[in-house]
Amino acid sequence: MRNRWPFRQALLAIALCLTFMGDDVLTGVCCAQSQTAQGAEGGAKINIEELSQRPFEPLNVYMSTDQLEGDIKSCMELLARYNEGKSPREYGILHIRLGFSYFVFEAAERDKNVSEAAQHFSVAAKVCGEKNLVKEYHEAEVGIGLTLIELTEGDHITNLHEAVKTLDEEAKFFTKESNPLAYAIVNNGLGSACAYLYNADGQKKENLEAGERYFNNVLSMTSKKEFPVQYAKAQIGLGMLYLDSFGASGDKLMMEKALSMLSNAREVFSESFFPTFYTKTFFLTALAYLRDGDYGKTKEFMEKTMKIADRTKDPRLEVYMNFFYSLEISKGLLE
Numbered sequence: 001m002r003n004r005w006p007f008r009q010a011l012l013a014i015a016l017c018l019t020f021m022g023d024d025v026l027t028g029v030c031c032a033q034s035q036t037a038q039g040a041e042g043g044a045k046i047n048i049e050e051l052s053q054r055p056f057e058p059l060n061v062y063m064s065t066d067q068l069e070g071d072i073k074s075c076m077e078l079l080a081r082y083n084e085g086k087s088p089r090e091y092g093i094l095h096i097r098l099g100f101s102y103f104v105f106e107a108a109e110r111d112k113n114v115s116e117a118a119q120h121f122s123v124a125a126k127v128c129g130e131k132n133l134v135k136e137y138h139e140a141e142v143g144i145g146l147t148l149i150e151l152t153e154g155d156h157i158t159n160l161h162e163a164v165k166t167l168d169e170e171a172k173f174f175t176k177e178s179n180p181l182a183y184a185i186v187n188n189g190l191g192s193a194c195a196y197l198y199n200a201d202g203q204k205k206e207n208l209e210a211g212e213r214y215f216n217n218v219l220s221m222t223s224k225k226e227f228p229v230q231y232a233k234a235q236i237g238l239g240m241l242y243l244d245s246f247g248a249s250g251d252k253l254m255m256e257k258a259l260s261m262l263s264n265a266r267e268v269f270s271e272s273f274f275p276t277f278y279t280k281t282f283f284l285t286a287l288a289y290l291r292d293g294d295y296g297k298t299k300e301f302m303e304k305t306m307k308i309a310d311r312t313k314d315p316r317l318e319v320y321m322n323f324f325y326s327l328e329i330s331k332g333l334l335e
Contacts, residue, residue: 046074046075046078048078048090048093048094051093051094051096051097052093052136055093055096055097055136055139056100056139056142056182056185057100058071058097058100058103058104059100059103059229060185060227060229060230061229062229062273062274063101063104065105065106068101068105071097071101072101072102072105075094075097075098075101076098079091079094079095079098082094084127088127088130088131088133089128089131089133089136091124091127092127092128092131092133092140093124095120095121095123095124095127095140096120096121096124096136096139096140096143098116098117098120099117099118099119099120099121099140099143099147100117100143102116102117102120103117103143103147103150106276106315107315110315111152111153114150114151115151115153117143117147118144118151120143121140121143121144121147122140122144124136124137124140124143125137125140125144128140138170138174139182141169141170142167142170142174142182142185142189144166145163145166145167145170145186146163146167146189148160148162148163148166148193149189149192149193149196157197157200157201160193160196160201161197163189163193164190164193164194164197167186167189167190167193168190170182170186171183171186171187171190174186176221180221180227181227181230183217183221184218184221184222184227184230184234185230187215187217187234188214188215188218188230188233188234188237190210190211190214191211191213191214191215191217191218191234191237191238192237193211194207194208194210194211194241195207195211195237195240195241195244197211198211198241198244198245199244203248208241208244208245211237211241212238212241215234215237215238215241216234216238218230218233218234219231219234219235222234224267224268228268229268229274231268232264232265232267232268232269232274232277233265233277235261235262235264235265235268236261236262236265236280236284238257238258238261239258239259239261239262239265239281239284240258240284242254242255242257242258243255243258243287243288243291246258246288246292247291252292255288255291255292258284258288259285259288262281262284262285262288265277265278265281266278266281269281271308271311271312275308275314276314276315276316278308278312279305279309279312279314279316279320280316282301282304282305282308283302283305285301286298286300286301286302286305289301290327295331298327302320302323302324302327303324305320306321306324
């Protein structure tokens, strides 16, 4: 197995720096008071073999905040029964599940949750790599690649390039034939990394083309009925990519493509099914109209964004509100 532990150690160090002083580095929000029935009943309901069969579940099945808190609490209780020496596989599986649960945890402390996820994936990859637990090792590496895309500490461009390298390796392991869900998740991750690189690293054509290729890989084997979550995420990814391209080139076709992709995603996501992604489609649509100079449509979609974010308790509500208020003020000044 590939060994990039110097980079992994740096990643883990970054993640550790983001935790609150005095907190156990592997507890985080698992101490939250809100529990689901599963969490209240303790870790006994968690079946490690079932977790092993669906490691990417939090990325593909909507779990509410309460459900995620309960899931994390139960996994932490089970983790206390295992150690890397006597039970490396079970130990790794639980860290992988914790990593993905933290990764999708949408909260005001998003950076902290991503750092928690990075810690769990790093632990799992190290243990599973040393014990030659091939399947679990690659699952943890997928998690590492995804967290690198979202880590805000350190050199973001370097993190993105490392994410592409990591996920590219996983695309060779998780093929469309062997594991279509993992293939879709990995390609969506690669597309996101390239989209961010396009925006952050000089708007290079190769990053635009690579991002488009990866997202289209996902769309080629998904639909609103088969792997709908990954289908809709790829639609949002392409929408963001085309929106950035429109901003750079002014090509109206790119804006039309972006609006179409975001509309497609809204046919899957809703206020009760991945609501933060649903809200994001409205916000990105508002940005598209803003870049096109259509303030009336911008205002319409920003108001929809804030109403939905308020109803669903979206942690980005304050960000959306501040953006809209600053936009209103600047528009007033311009007039």
